[in-house]
Amino acid sequence: MMVFKSAALSCAAALRSARNFSSSTTACFANTRALQFVPQVNISPASPMRRTVTWLEALHAREEGRPASSTYAKGGDLNKTPEIFKRSMDESYTTISLPFKQDEWLLDAYVNASGRLRIGQIFQDLDALAGVIAYKHCAPAEPTIVTASVDRISLLKRLTVLEDIELSGNVTWTGRSSMEITIRARTVPDNDVFLTANFTFVARHPITGKSFPINELVPRNEAERQIFERAESYNAAKKKAAKTGGLLTSPPNAEEAEIIHAMWLRQRAYEDPTSGLELPPDVIPMKDSMMQSTMLMQPQYRNRHFKIFGGYLLRQTFELAYCCAAAFSHGQPYFISLDQTTFRSPVPVGSVLYLTAKVEYTQHQPRSAAGSPAGTFVQVRVDSTVRDIDHGTAENSGSFTYTYFVENKKVSVLPVSYAEAMEYLAGRRNAIESRNFGDALRGLEVLDSAVTE
Numbered sequence: 001m002m003v004f005k006s007a008a009l010s011c012a013a014a015l016r017s018a019r020n021f022s023s024s025t026t027a028c029f030a031n032t033r034a035l036q037f038v039p040q041v042n043i044s045p046a047s048p049m050r051r052t053v054t055w056l057e058a059l060h061a062r063e064e065g066r067p068a069s070s071t072y073a074k075g076g077d078l079n080k081t082p083e084i085f086k087r088s089m090d091e092s093y094t095t096i097s098l099p100f101k102q103d104e105w106l107l108d109a110y111v112n113a114s115g116r117l118r119i120g121q122i123f124q125d126l127d128a129l130a131g132v133i134a135y136k137h138c139a140p141a142e143p144t145i146v147t148a149s150v151d152r153i154s155l156l157k158r159l160t161v162l163e164d165i166e167l168s169g170n171v172t173w174t175g176r177s178s179m180e181i182t183i184r185a186r187t188v189p190d191n192d193v194f195l196t197a198n199f200t201f202v203a204r205h206p207i208t209g210k211s212f213p214i215n216e217l218v219p220r221n222e223a224e225r226q227i228f229e230r231a232e233s234y235n236a237a238k239k240k241a242a243k244t245g246g247l248l249t250s251p252p253n254a255e256e257a258e259i260i261h262a263m264w265l266r267q268r269a270y271e272d273p274t275s276g277l278e279l280p281p282d283v284i285p286m287k288d289s290m291m292q293s294t295m296l297m298q299p300q301y302r303n304r305h306f307k308i309f310g311g312y313l314l315r316q317t318f319e320l321a322y323c324c325a326a327a328f329s330h331g332q333p334y335f336i337s338l339d340q341t342t343f344r345s346p347v348p349v350g351s352v353l354y355l356t357a358k359v360e361y362t363q364h365q366p367r368s369a370a371g372s373p374a375g376t377f378v379q380v381r382v383d384s385t386v387r388d389i390d391h392g393t394a395e396n397s398g399s400f401t402y403t404y405f406v407e408n409k410k411v412s413v414l415p416v417s418y419a420e421a422m423e424y425l426a427g428r429r430n431a432i433e434s435r436n437f438g439d440a441l442r443g444l445e446v447l448d449s450a451v452t453e
Helices: 002-017 021-034 055-063 104-108 119-138 222-244 254-271 310-329 418-437 444-452
Strands: 094-098 144-155 164-174 178-188 192-204 283-285 291-296 333-338 352-365 375-387 395-407 412-414
Touching (some): 119 144, 119 164, 119 310, 144 222, 254 418, 310 333, 310 352, 310 375, 352 412, 352 418, 395 418
Parallel strands (some): 283 412
Antiparallel strands (some): 094 164, 144 333, 164 178, 178 192, 333 395, 352 375
């Protein structure tokens, strides 16, 4: 805010003292434009993520019942079956540089209030880069590419110093119309990977909305074959888990039932005036951790398909979850991971997005002999609901589960109702899955060498 205020004051001074009003005005606005941030993946006119028409043009096209812009709307054959090509991993390999040390204004767009890296801003770029990679793999066809899920984003190590950063990734698995994309963020020049992310994108026909067949990914060597098979195995397991329904179809097991029973007994003791027990200040009922936000979805945050950019939703949910974890723990949370998340429905421009964050699971960590700090893992789930501006039928657009670590704090969430107990168990299962996930299991340790040989 201070930057733009200073620019405005300088502009006013220039206008008062300048002999040439026109040239001063031009210089002033040029200076202001220089301070505007543009996401890296959208700068190049060659980027497949670029917007091809203005929002007003798209709006008028919608009102007239015609496609706004696509290869097919410009004369392509809607009934033609797309030709399928065989592609290798390196053909979609893409890198984006964030030269923070060379560009202080770029860095200014990526730091948080504490002077550290703003992870939510990186999330936005991760999703955009994944979209670029997806379009490169599908070329020359231009289907509608949709973020189906974020399979996991893991922070491998905390950045204590802001360095230049490079984001890189490629397609690591394909089905008929879906693809998995793996991205890594590393510091430059030491090439130290500090974050990994896995996305699943699906291709849809730009007019009919039906599934669109994409190019086939063909491993070139043993390393790439292992990467492909691991990703294929994970996607099969993900589909199987989605069919089982988790706690919706399977009751808690014996161990989980004991945990919930013990928490119920403790809650009853806190409520019993004859027990002599009072709710400790570091034990917080789950309902008291809730935090909400409401926002109107504006066209400036749209993707090329006139829906809200998935990376923007990631940033908004991350920052609400961060606020929720901070208010719950009265400490500074450090991001650990985003668990598997499915985008259930698109978020249209002009709709109203409701976000509800709640702490659903906590786990204490004592100080280790190796020097790891004591603290609490705080898991926050953010549920998103979208309605049109007339507030008609609500649609669930997805749930996002973030895990943070708060050093030197010991706080516990307490479920009170049966519904909250099930949320607690779901959070516990997520925590166990995160612990067992392991980046090596997905073949990330050989990914770069596999696609750059």
